[in-house]
Amino acid sequence: MKIKRFNAPDMRTAFRLVREEQGPGAVILSSRRTDDGVEVVAATDYDEALVQQAVRATRRHEKPAPEGAPPPPAPKPQAAAPVEPPRPLPAAEPAPLDDANLIEMRRELAGMRALLEREMARHAHERLRVSPAKAQVLDDLEEFGCEPEMARAIAACIADDVDARKARGHALGLWAKSIPALRGDVTATGGMFALVGPTGVGKTTTIAKLAARFARRNGPRDIALVTTDAYRIGAREQLYTYGRLIGVPVFEAGTREALAATLARLSEYRLVLVDTAGMSQRDRSLSAQLAWIEAIPNLRPLLVLPANAQPADLDEVVRRFWSVRPEAVVLTKLDETGRLGASLSVAVKHQLPVAYVTDGQRVPEDIHLAEPHRLVLRAAELRAAARREEPAIHAA
Ligand SMILES: Nc1nc2c(ncn2[C@@H]2O[C@H](COP(=O)(O)OP(=O)(O)OP(=O)(O)O)[C@@H](O)[C@H]2O)c(=O)[nH]1
Numbered sequence: 001m002k003i004k005r006f007n008a009p010d011m012r013t014a015f016r017l018v019r020e021e022q023g024p025g026a027v028i029l030s031s032r033r034t035d036d037g038v039e040v041v042a043a044t045d046y047d048e049a050l051v052q053q054a055v056r057a058t059r060r061h062e063k064p065a066p067e068g069a070p071p072p073p074a075p076k077p078q079a080a081a082p083v084e085p086p087r088p089l090p091a092a093e094p095a096p097l098d099d100a101n102l103i104e105m106r107r108e109l110a111g112m113r114a115l116l117e118r119e120m121a122r123h124a125h126e127r128l129r130v131s132p133a134k135a136q137v138l139d140d141l142e143e144f145g146c147e148p149e150m151a152r153a154i155a156a157c158i159a160d161d162v163d164a165r166k167a168r169g170h171a172l173g174l175w176a177k178s179i180p181a182l183r184g185d186v187t188a189t190g191g192m193f194a195l196v197g198p199t200g201v202g203k204t205t206t207i208a209k210l211a212a213r214f215a216r217r218n219g220p221r222d223i224a225l226v227t228t229d230a231y232r233i234g235a236r237e238q239l240y241t242y243g244r245l246i247g248v249p250v251f252e253a254g255t256r257e258a259l260a261a262t263l264a265r266l267s268e269y270r271l272v273l274v275d276t277a278g279m280s281q282r283d284r285s286l287s288a289q290l291a292w293i294e295a296i297p298n299l300r301p302l303l304v305l306p307a308n309a310q311p312a313d314l315d316e317v318v319r320r321f322w323s324v325r326p327e328a329v330v331l332t333k334l335d336e337t338g339r340l341g342a343s344l345s346v347a348v349k350h351q352l353p354v355a356y357v358t359d360g361q362r363v364p365e366d367i368h369l370a371e372p373h374r375l376v377l378r379a380a381e382l383r384a385a386a387r388r389e390e391p392a393i394h395a396a
Pocket residue numbers: 198199200201202203204205206235276277278279332333334335336358359360361366
């Protein structure tokens with residue numbers, strides 16, 4: 001851990017100095033007013049093990065003096081005591097993890113860090129708002145549902161002296177560039193794909209759309225569908241119905257071994273789509289299902305995210321499904337949101353390419369290849385449509 005003291009005329013300048021020198025990972029350990037302004041002590045490369053060790057050592061060697069107690073007597077000079085070389089410190093035993101002080105300290109550090117970040121963000125926001133072009137871009141992107149951090153990063157690149165129309169066009173271009181994309185249509189050339197994601201987000205419907213699309217181009221002969229949903233009869237039936245309509249076989253694999261064996265048997269098929277049981281990201285048995293998928297090396301996971309959800313919820317979903325290393329995301333239910341920026345921000349934040357978007361229940365019409373430039377224009381269109389419809393909804 002590197003600890004440094006910063007002196008500045010005010011807190012905002014001190015935070016800026018900390019950020020510039022120690023980066024966004026810095027944590028503030030203490031701050032106080034001085035005659036010349038403020039003094040902030042900040043640390044970077046915060047090493048929890050070292051802090052635990054320090055807390056233990058302090059507690060073992062230092063008994064706090066009772067209030068009002070006289071100062072400890074000065075050590076008596078030792079006449080001819082031989083000077084011993086410093087002894088190495090004994091290896092520290094691991095500190096108990098449930099240590100109340102440590103938990104409290106960790107909470108305080110997290111609080112200070114959050115405070116610092118909020119303060120920096122507010123300051124950055126205020127600075128950008130001074131320019132009308134940048135302020136306009138910030139407003140637009142936030143209207144589209146973009147996360148503020150992303151909106152600020154884009155607004156910061158807009159020149160101060162352009163008119164509002166140019167600023168908007170430039171911002172959409174920058175936004176499109178930031179969206180990770182795949183080259184081409186990921187399932188068009190075949191392979192084995194598993195669609196994963198929380199309950200009810202459109203996994204089964206998307207599988208039907210992908211299968212029907214592939215069947216229209218190549219015929220249904222080379223496609224197989226697999227379901228891992230051993231529990232819900234309705235969910236299996238839904239896939240069987242799609243299978244019958246498209247003319248492709250459906251297989252069931254309700255265990256890890258069955259999935260591996262079924263996929264090995266289906267290696268002759270050009271396109272195999274695996275439908276997984278919908279589970280909330282907080283469901284404990286989700287890890288088991290994700291482990292089955294992880295264990296099959298040539299099975300390529302696509303994470304299905306509903307575009308009509310909150311960014312914080314989508315963020316939690318991405319983190320929960322991260323263990324399968326999704327190759328890309330499918331954004332569903334675009335027709336149910338006026339704020340496409342929310343799900344796009346999450347894709348940008350986690351650098352997850354967007355493979356497809358879906359915007360309705362029709363199979364296969366309502367699935368489209370995701371192209372960044374079209375996505376940002378679509379975000380603007382969806383927002384405009386939502387705005388037009390708002391008065392009608394209120395009136396109804
Ligand atoms: N409006 C709209 N509805 C969709 C879209 N995609 C799927 N749906 C609907 O969302 C509902 C759930 O879709 P499913 O495909 O069953 O979702 P799932 O993820 O397989 O659900 P579970 O298996 O229960 O986790 C159905 O009513 C679909 O018709 C879409 O793009 N737009």
